[in-house]
Amino acid sequence: MERLCMGNTPFFTMTKKRKRTVLTFQSKIEIVERLEKGETATVLAEEFGIGKSTISQLKKNKDTLLHFVSTMGSENGKKKRKTMKCAKNSTLEDALYAWFSHMRSLGEPVSGPLLCEKALEMNRKLNGNPDFKASSGWLARFKSRHGIHHLGVHHEKLSVDQPAAQCLKQEFTDFKTEEDSDVESICNTVVVPGPSHSEAYNALEVALQWLEDQEESDVVQLLFLKSLRDLAAKKIASSLK
Numbered sequence: 001m002e003r004l005c006m007g008n009t010p011f012f013t014m015t016k017k018r019k020r021t022v023l024t025f026q027s028k029i030e031i032v033e034r035l036e037k038g039e040t041a042t043v044l045a046e047e048f049g050i051g052k053s054t055i056s057q058l059k060k061n062k063d064t065l066l067h068f069v070s071t072m073g074s075e076n077g078k079k080k081r082k083t084m085k086c087a088k089n090s091t092l093e094d095a096l097y098a099w100f101s102h103m104r105s106l107g108e109p110v111s112g113p114l115l116c117e118k119a120l121e122m123n124r125k126l127n128g129n130p131d132f133k134a135s136s137g138w139l140a141r142f143k144s145r146h147g148i149h150h151l152g153v154h155h156e157k158l159s160v161d162q163p164a165a166q167c168l169k170q171e172f173t174d175f176k177t178e179e180d181s182d183v184e185s186i187c188n189t190v191v192v193p194g195p196s197h198s199e200a201y202n203a204l205e206v207a208l209q210w211l212e213d214q215e216e217s218d219v220v221q222l223l224f225l226k227s228l229r230d231l232a233a234k235k236i237a238s239s240l241k
Contacts (some may be wrong), residue, residue: 031055032062063148091133096120097146098223112139113150197239201232 005070023031031044041055064142096119103110119142123132193205208225 023050023054025127028058031058035059035235092119092126092128093142093145094223096142098227100146100148101148102224110151112136115139115142115151162209172230195234197235201229201236204229204232 005021015162027048031048032043035041035055035058041052041059044054045055055062096115099118099122100110100115116139119134119138120132123129123134143151204225208229
């Protein structure tokens, strides 16, 4: 608002405000990519009808934005969704989605109650918010954030694994019924100890660094490997107490 005077009588006029522009994710990604290619914030701000401060904020939050978009389930969701509604506990969110994706890749059924139960378990292990409730409302928001439309068994994946399961079952049966198996020698076999917590941590750290450099890697794989590395670190810390 500007104060102007006409003679001795002051009056006020309203200054024109810029119309608030809400960017789609597609536009945000485009801006970030064009900034990386060397285009200036001034040009982009004018083209998209936003302020330079918005451009700076997008550049600052580039990694967060790309990660969020990569976890969206559908291409339409990436283009149409405008306001990014992130989880309050991003660590729990990432760990739970990594577990969910891993179970899905194995063809294992993941129901709503099981997902809520796993969320509560992970929240305890991560020393999260003690007031966290894996309610039906939370579950609905979790599914929406990650573009999950259906929970349950992926029958196609399970049907593919059936021949392998039958083969494994037959091999186990043959092993049990083998007449010339030497039970005594099996019992006397020296058990070689597995890798220590430190060895596991070092191996996982190397694997994580390797995976980060691979073009084929994705966020889910990185988060899953990171969770294993962090588990080894916790084991090391516990053994030192």
